[in-house]
Amino acid sequence: MNPRHTHRLDSSDESIAQAAAILRSGGLVGMPTETVYGLAANALDPVAVSAIFAAKERPRWDPLIVHVSSHPMLARVAASMSPAARALAETFWPGPLTLLLPRSPGIGDKVTAGRPLVGVRWPSHPVALALITAAGLPLAAPSANRFGHISPSTAAHVLADLDGRIDAVLDGGPTEIGLESTVLDPNTTPITIYRQGAISAVEVERVTGISATVFQPEPEQQPESLPSPGVGIRHYAPRTPLRLVHSQTELLTILAKAPHRTAVLRPVGWLLPEGMTHVLWGQWDNTAELAHNLYAALRELDHKGSDFILAPLPDERPGDDLRAALRDRLLKAAMPPGT
Structure with missing residues (x-):
């Protein structure tokens, strides 16, 4: 154009x-x-x-x-x-x-x-x-x-x-x-x-x-x-591949084997090895803060030139639909290209 x-x-x-x-x-x-x-x-x-x-x-x-x-x-x-x-x-x-x-x-x-x-x-x-x-x-x-x-x-x-x-x-x-x-x-x-x-x-x-x-x-x-905007399988995605983790143990296991060029979306309270590129996401129990910061944090990590981005997937909490929306965005962002 x-x-x-x-x-x-x-x-x-x-x-x-x-x-x-x-x-x-x-x-x-x-x-x-x-x-x-x-x-x-x-x-x-x-x-x-x-x-x-x-x-x-x-x-x-x-x-x-x-x-x-x-x-x-x-x-x-x-x-x-x-x-x-x-x-x-x-x-x-x-x-x-x-x-x-x-x-x-x-x-x-x-x-x-x-x-x-x-x-x-x-x-x-x-x-x-x-x-x-x-x-x-x-x-x-x-x-x-x-x-x-x-x-x-x-x-x-x-x-x-x-x-x-x-x-x-x-x-x-x-x-x-x-x-x-x-x-x-x-x-x-x-x-x-x-x-x-x-x-x-x-x-x-x-x-x-x-x-x-x-x-x-x-x-x-x-x-x-698909009948509506926003229901495509892969969406909201950084150009850098995004991998989701479900626990601190899983995160540390992956980091131990990860290449040097790794970026991490880090909520407060997660331990990270020295030298990893990371962006502070927010308080883990504050869903509104996590939602507010998500896209800006992913964009910042996307510009770090890493091989992949690691991010924790918020746990499911009955009645917290904003948290469900947050999980939905992350799950779609982590889908492989072409999905």
Whole structure:
């Protein structure tokens, strides 16, 4: 693709107005949200939507999430909402929840990859809301990174992947949550959670009165047939091979046999041999801290030039859906290329 000059903008009103003008003219803008940075374009413009896929090198079968900031804008994106969808929207929007809804006629096949449902989110980040409102457009915005790579939690991460491929990025500082939104289909019984995030199944069930189940793709299932963003087998991955360990004993056993060029994602309390490259991740019992730091830590280790990265896999804890989301991201990141 032809290189573009990518402007790094602050989050002032003037910069937001400049970014909104870029979007209205069909351009691409990286924007902060409370989850990760998104790559925004006019969701109603097929040419602009195609530019997202080109910049990210994203396959056309992978649908996009559309971001809105008002009820009239939502009506331009979704044709209808079930009672469960309305209850979830009233409770969790603005916030880190994506609902799969019947798409309106204005949302084209390129956004949904030909599917009848469109992923819709009303973010809570003030810069994202200001940008969507200033543009006056629903914005298609997948994560602002190369396809399959580590999601960006800072403007610098966006530029590391997409500098010269997009028109601008709004710098709103590090993201708050650090993992992508929960994605679910409120039209099914039970409700289907396609991507786990900060909104838990327990909360979904409490609000709707309908049970919720987490979707598990079959190992042989082709990615083209997956029903939602974020459910691909290998995703969120550093370029350096990632190996997961389940205990300190396993970690030390691997390190004893490891080559010199090894990087370690280290939670507090794990012992490491002297000389190993490592990044401090966070307190092991603080799931929110681990989630917030994960992508930045993986990116830092990815730049160390090591042969592989070692990371502990958080233990499963019933009722801690954010921890389940953290495990999901790590397990997908550790899948072999081509999976």
